[in-house]
Amino acid sequence: MNAITLRLDSQAKEPLYEQIYQYIKSEITIGRYPYNTKLPSKRQLSAYLQCSQNTVQAAYDQLTAEGYIISKPKSGFYVCRLDGIISIKKESFVPQKQTDSKLKCKYDFSHQGVDLYSFPFPTWRRINKNVISEYDTDLLKTGDPQGDINLRYSIADYLHHSRGVNCSPDQIIISSGTEFLFLLLIQIFERDKIYAVENPGYEKLNLIFKSNGAEFRSIALDEYGMIPEELFKSNADIACVTPSHQFPTGVIMPINRRLQFLNWANEKAGRYIIEDDYDSEFKYSGRPIPCMQGIDGGEKVIYIGAFSKSLTPAVRISYMVLPEPLINIYKEKLSFYICPVPVMDQKVLCQFINEGHFERHLNRMRNIYKGKREALVTAIRSLLPFAQIFGANAGLHLILKVNNGMSEEELITSARKNGIRVYGISQYYFDNAPANRQPLLLLGFAALKLSEITEAVGLLKEAWG
Amino acid sequence: MNAITLRLDSQAKEPLYEQIYQYIKSEITIGRYPYNTKLPSKRQLSAYLQCSQNTVQAAYDQLTAEGYIISKPKSGFYVCRLDGIISIKKESFVPQKQTDSKLKCKYDFSHQGVDLYSFPFPTWRRINKNVISEYDTDLLKTGDPQGDINLRYSIADYLHHSRGVNCSPDQIIISSGTEFLFLLLIQIFERDKIYAVENPGYEKLNLIFKSNGAEFRSIALDEYGMIPEELFKSNADIACVTPSHQFPTGVIMPINRRLQFLNWANEKAGRYIIEDDYDSEFKYSGRPIPCMQGIDGGEKVIYIGAFSKSLTPAVRISYMVLPEPLINIYKEKLSFYICPVPVMDQKVLCQFINEGHFERHLNRMRNIYKGKREALVTAIRSLLPFAQIFGANAGLHLILKVNNGMSEEELITSARKNGIRVYGISQYYFDNAPANRQPLLLLGFAALKLSEITEAVGLLKEAWG
Numbered sequence: 050m051n052a053i054t055l056r057l058d059s060q061a062k063e064p065l066y067e068q069i070y071q072y073i074k075s076e077i078t079i080g081r082y083p084y085n086t087k088l089p090s091k092r093q094l095s096a097y098l099q100c101s102q103n104t105v106q107a108a109y110d111q112l113t114a115e116g117y118i119i120s121k122p123k124s125g126f127y128v129c130r131l132d133g134i135i136s137i138k139k140e141s142f143v144p145q146k147q148t149d150s151k152l153k154c155k156y157d158f159s160h161q162g163v164d165l166y167s168f169p170f171p172t173w174r175r176i177n178k179n180v181i182s183e184y185d186t187d188l189l190k191t192g193d194p195q196g197d198i199n200l201r202y203s204i205a206d207y208l209h210h211s212r213g214v215n216c217s218p219d220q221i222i223i224s225s226g227t228e229f230l231f232l233l234l235i236q237i238f239e240r241d242k243i244y245a246v247e248n249p250g251y252e253k254l255n256l257i258f259k260s261n262g263a264e265f266r267s268i269a270l271d272e273y274g275m276i277p278e279e280l281f282k283s284n285a286d287i288a289c290v291t292p293s294h295q296f297p298t299g300v301i302m303p304i305n306r307r308l309q310f311l312n313w314a315n316e317k318a319g320r321y322i323i324e325d326d327y328d329s330e331f332k333y334s335g336r337p338i339p340c341m342q343g344i345d346g347g348e349k350v351i352y353i354g355a356f357s358k359s360l361t362p363a364v365r366i367s368y369m370v371l372p373e374p375l376i377n378i379y380k381e382k383l384s385f386y387i388c389p390v391p392v393m394d395q396k397v398l399c400q401f402i403n404e405g406h407f408e409r410h411l412n413r414m415r416n417i418y419k420g421k422r423e424a425l426v427t428a429i430r431s432l433l434p435f436a437q438i439f440g441a442n443a444g445l446h447l448i449l450k451v452n453n454g455m456s457e458e459e460l461i462t463s464a465r466k467n468g469i470r471v472y473g474i475s476q477y478y479f480d481n482a483p484a485n486r487q488p489l490l491l492l493g494f495a496a497l498k499l500s501e502i503t504e505a506v507g508l509l510k511e512a513w514g
Numbered sequence: 515m516n517a518i519t520l521r522l523d524s525q526a527k528e529p530l531y532e533q534i535y536q537y538i539k540s541e542i543t544i545g546r547y548p549y550n551t552k553l554p555s556k557r558q559l560s561a562y563l564q565c566s567q568n569t570v571q572a573a574y575d576q577l578t579a580e581g582y583i584i585s586k587p588k589s590g591f592y593v594c595r596l597d598g599i600i601s602i603k604k605e606s607f608v609p610q611k612q613t614d615s616k617l618k619c620k621y622d623f624s625h626q627g628v629d630l631y632s633f634p635f636p637t638w639r640r641i642n643k644n645v646i647s648e649y650d651t652d653l654l655k656t657g658d659p660q661g662d663i664n665l666r667y668s669i670a671d672y673l674h675h676s677r678g679v680n681c682s683p684d685q686i687i688i689s690s691g692t693e694f695l696f697l698l699l700i701q702i703f704e705r706d707k708i709y710a711v712e713n714p715g716y717e718k719l720n721l722i723f724k725s726n727g728a729e730f731r732s733i734a735l736d737e738y739g740m741i742p743e744e745l746f747k748s749n750a751d752i753a754c755v756t757p758s759h760q761f762p763t764g765v766i767m768p769i770n771r772r773l774q775f776l777n778w779a780n781e782k783a784g785r786y787i788i789e790d791d792y793d794s795e796f797k798y799s800g801r802p803i804p805c806m807q808g809i810d811g812g813e814k815v816i817y818i819g820a821f822s823k824s825l826t827p828a829v830r831i832s833y834m835v836l837p838e839p840l841i842n843i844y845k846e847k848l849s850f851y852i853c854p855v856p857v858m859d860q861k862v863l864c865q866f867i868n869e870g871h872f873e874r875h876l877n878r879m880r881n882i883y884k885g886k887r888e889a890l891v892t893a894i895r896s897l898l899p900f901a902q903i904f905g906a907n908a909g910l911h912l913i914l915k916v917n918n919g920m921s922e923e924e925l926i927t928s929a930r931k932n933g934i935r936v937y938g939i940s941q942y943y944f945d946n947a948p949a950n951r952q953p954l955l956l957l958g959f960a961a962l963k964l965s966e967i968t969e970a971v972g973l974l975k976e977a978w979g
Contacts, residue, residue: 075575078578079571080587162655165651168653170648174642174643177643177646178639178642181635182635183635186630188633188826189629189828190627191627191828192828228851228852236726260701260847261726330600332597334597357656361653361654363654363656363657363857363858364858365852365853365856366856382725385693385718386691388830389690389691389854391830391859392828393859409580412580412582415581419581
C-alpha cells in the first residue's frame, strides 16, 4: 500500500481515532487503497503515528463496523470491496453489558434500534457542554408545559420543509415517547370517542387504550393500508394510521386512499385522524407522498413524530401537532402537566437542529440505511428465491413472505436454532390472526452491520432452504 | 457544469471544506447542478480554489455520505437524484425568552423553583461529557422500562440511608414527574379504587384523577394533617398524603397519626397509602420522623420522590417504590411503557449520586435553605408582628396567617401592588375553601436570594402594615 501521509493533530476538534478513521476511509473511497490492500498492523501504525494502539484499534473498529475494512485472523486488516456485499465474523467491538437472551443469538432482525455506529457523539457532547451553563436560569426552572418554544420553532421548520406539515409552534406539544402523547390524547377526547386502529398494527396502541379505559376497534388492512369500508362500518371517531410506512406491514398508503380517509374525517364534526409518522425520515424509492396533515391543511389530522428512529430511542423526545380546537382543549384542561422532557435535553436538540447537524445526520443515515436495505434485498433475492419481499420502499424494516411450506412459528424457531432472530407478524394482530393467513416475518435491518447482512441471510437459507 | 463562483474565506468560522460542502450542496439543492452533473475532479477544484486536495476530498466525502453526490470508480463524482434528501431551512424568527408577567414583580415568593445560584454546573457538565461516549451502545437503545438498573440501585441506597425506605431496586420505577407516576398508579389500580386526597392539597392531584376517570374524595386536615376519622368515613381505598411536609400547610404528621393510617390500610386488602415525600430532603428542626414506608416495612405504602426540589425541576426525574404485589401488576400489565427519562440523563444522575456529589449538594443546599428560612422567619417576626408562622420546620415554603383584618384576596393584591407576589391557600382547596376560614398565605423562599428576603418582607409590611 501507499505511504501514510497522515499527521495527527492533537489540537484538533476531532479525536485522534476519528482522524485516522477519516484518513483511511478517504484513501479507500478514492481508490488509493484498492480492494484487498493490507493495512499496517495496529502496532506498526501506532508506532508510526506515535499514538496508542487503542486509538488505532478504535479507528479500525469503526472502519470495520462500516464495512470499509475486514479483519483476517492472524493476518491483519484488509480493504473490502465497496460495491459488493461482504461477509465478516462478529466483532468484539460492541460492549456487551446486557445479558438478555437476545445476545445469545448471532444476528437479530429486530425492528427496534438504530445503527450503532453513526450517532454524532462528538457533536452531541459539544452541544451538551455548551448548553450546561451557569448563566442559563432556564435550567433551574420547570419550563413550558408544551416544550421549549425554540425547539418547537425548529420542529415546525423541520416538519414544514421535510414533511410538508403545516403548523405553528403553538400547535406543537413535546413529550417523551409516543405513549405519553396518546395518554394526553385520550384525556383531550375525554374517553367518549372510539378509536380505530390498524390490524395488524403498533402493538402498544391497544394496550394503552385498554389500560386507560378508551374504546377501540381494530380495522383490517389490504395492500394499501387500513380498509376504508371497514372503518366506515365501524362507529369509530378517530382513525389511528401509519400512512408513510404502515407498522408492521410496511405498506405506503397511496394518495387516493389518504384522501378517502380525510373525506371521512371531514364528513362529521369530532372525527379525527391520528397520523403516526414514526419512521418517515427514510424513504428509498418511489415518489414522495405528502403527509396527511399537509394535504388536509391541519384541520382534521393529529400528526405524531419522534426522534427515536432518526436519532436514537434513548433520547426520549417525541411531539405531536394538534389542530387548533384540540390545542385549545389541551391548554384549558391539560397544561398542568409539566413537559416530561428535561429542559437541558430540549435545548441540546434545538441547537443540534439549528446548527444543521440534524439535516446532515438524516441524509447520512438515509444513505447508510439505503445500503443496508439494498444488501438485505439483494441477499434475500439471491439466497431465498422462495421468499417474497414487501414494504421495503421506506423505513427500517421489511416484510418477508416465505413460501416453503413452513408455518410462521416454524420459520421463527428454525431461524432461532441457526442463530438468527426474526419476528412473526402474528403478534401484531389485536385479535387472533386470520387462520388461513400466509406466514409473514418482520425483518428490521437498522441495527445490523452492513457486513453482517449477507451472512445472516445465508443462515436463514440454511434454516429454511 | 456551471462556473464555480465560490471564494474560500480562510478567516471564516467555518473550515474550508465546510465552505466547499455548503456551496456545492446549495448549488445542487436549488437545481443549478442537476442530476448526473459531473463535479470537477479534486485536483481541478483544489487548483482552482487554491486549497489542498484533502480539503476538497473532505467536502466530497461529506456530500457523498449525505447522498448529494456519488463517486463512480475511475470516472469521478456525479450529482445524485435528490429524492428524499432532507433540507431544513430556518424560517426567520428571533429566539424567544419568555417574558411572562412574573418578571414584572420585584420579588416572588413562589413555592416552585430552587436556589438559582448553587447548582453544581461544572460537575454536571463534566459528568455529561463522560457519559456521552461512542463506546456506550446503551445510549442508542431504549433502556429498561423501570429505569436504568444502576440508577435504581443508587436511589435505593439513598432512600435507605437518608429516608429509612425499605426497598430493592426491583421495586423502583423511574419516571419523569410525579404526574406520570400517578398516571401509572391509576392504570395499576384499573380505575376501580377510590382515592382520598388532602384538602387543601397538591393542586394537580384532583386534575389528574378527574382527567383520567378516577374517583376521589377530598379529606379535611387538622393541625396534624389528614383527619383519620374523615378518611375512615369516606369509602376511599387509597390515601394520598404528604406526611413529611404537608402541601400546602407545611404540617409534619406525627408518628401516632402515621400509625393510625397504616393500621387503616392494614385492616383491608386492597387499601394503600401513597406517601409523596416531595421535599423531604430539607428538615430544619425537631426530631426526624421515619417515613411511613419505613415504618410499615413496605407492604402498604407506595413511596414517591423526585429530584425537582433537591436538584432542579428542569431535570425531570422522579421515582416510586411499589410494594411487591403492585410491582408484579406493573410488570405484567404496564412494562410496555418505555421509561420516559432519557437514558443519558439517568446515567448522569447515577454517576452524580455514586461519586458523592448528590450527598454533598444536599448538605450544602440544606444549609443554604436553612439560612433563607431563618432570615424569612426573623424578618416576619420583627416586621410583621401581626402575622403567625406555620409549617416552617421543613421544606422550602412556610405558611403565614396574617391577622390584620384583610382577606386573602386583599393581602395578595396589596402585596402585588407593592411588587411582591404571594400565594393564597384557597387555590389548593378542591371544593370551595371553608367560608369562615382565616386568610393563609404560602411563602416559598428557595428561589429568593438571602439578601433579598428582608427587603421583600419590608415591602409586605408596607402593603399590610
